Amino acid sequence: MKLPFGLGEKKPGPAKHKGHDAAECRGVMAFSHTSEVIRAESVLKAAGFMVRVMGPPPDMRTGCDMVVEFELMREPAARRALSAVSLAPLAVAPVRAGMLEPVSLFQSVDFGQWLMVRAANMKVTVDKKTRVIVNISGGGCPDVPALAELMVGCTLDEAPAPLDRGQTLCSYALELAFREAQRQLPHEGSPS
């Protein structure tokens, strides 16, 4: 007998585990500044946590900000790892609707001798033969000019990773473009 409103029907897709969805077991940590988010992500990854940065839900947004998404069940261990480097989240909350993912699309332009890679609003241009960064453009946050001063003129191996020095979401976008340039122009002998 067919029941109304789909009752009794088998739901499509893989069988669910008993308990919560994976998404329901994830939480977000908010910090006082984007630079702390960047550090926290690095510390937690180094400590073996599965984390990623996300856009905060609308009611938590202040401007140039992001949160660290992590396994909520491991909150005490994550706090300990952060505390060891004097970091403490301002707030921890379960993942909820309205969160945004960082960009994951890249666009490349081949100028012959040079390759330009764009991620979101940031572009890095590299000499394909020498792998020297010749220009950085785009962005709107104040650390972009500071990062450009440090990176232009360095090879893709020598240049500081933008996230090591950056403070803002633009530096995070630059990090993505930088990593993609490294991927597209691997050092001779290194796996591509």
Add this chain to the structure above:
Amino acid sequence: MSAPWLIVGTVPDDGFGLVQGACVWDAGKPLEDRLVVDGIAVPVRRGTPALIAAACAACAAMDIPAPLTLLAGDAGRGHGSAAAYLRLKENLPDLRPRGLTFHYLFPDMAGHDMVLLTALELAERPVLVADAGFMYAAKMSGQAREYDLFTPDAGELAFLADELAPHPFYTRGFLLGPQADTRKLIRRAWEAGDAAKHLLVKGSSDYVVRKGEILAEIHGPRTPAMEAIGGTGDTLTGMATALLMSGREVPEACRIAAMANRLLGQLAQPTPATPVAGLIPHIAEALRLAQRS
């Protein structure tokens, strides 16, 4: 003497402090010393110094006084930008500028709202131009239409068209890819209230837009290397600022600035490795040609 035009931005040095004063661009001096703000030499590599240098060079070419500037030292933590926002709140009522160009500033919504409110409370409403980080904050605040001009590039236009994105870093993929239609993005940004009254969209083609409608398209001359050079968007906003200072209406200022920026590429013949400072000496000639076109 007419009311001043103020350019507000940052230099990537936390120790720079907060400097407000007249700008001088001396083409005869060594490159590192050509731009002087309130007696302090400011290197022109990209960012707000490139915008100021372009505005000064354009003002000199049009024989009008250079703008004032408020420059904050800020390498990304936002403290310098916050100090600039406070200074604006205190000083704008006395300065009574006829125009404000906001640039590389930490996109903090509270700081933005404080500055915008102060500007809107002036007896005579100044012309408001925003680019870079301050444009991000203006869009996110929901008050984009209070501005007379935004100058986004392709990635930033996609961000303006994404009503959910608080920063270009979170722009959704379907708006960012090569299949994205510039006309649709312009329309979408305006209809959502996330675009200024005018846009100057810079890219392989430039678009001058008023209230979501394209008024002019500038397709040439093309110098593809310009996209790779850090600071070419800043020279464009700098020249548009100077043209607004000269009394041009926003659409005409944008059209001439876009054409002049393209001519900079033709005159300087840059490669993707050229620094933006190599373009600025060509501004006078580029503007002369653009105004004739």
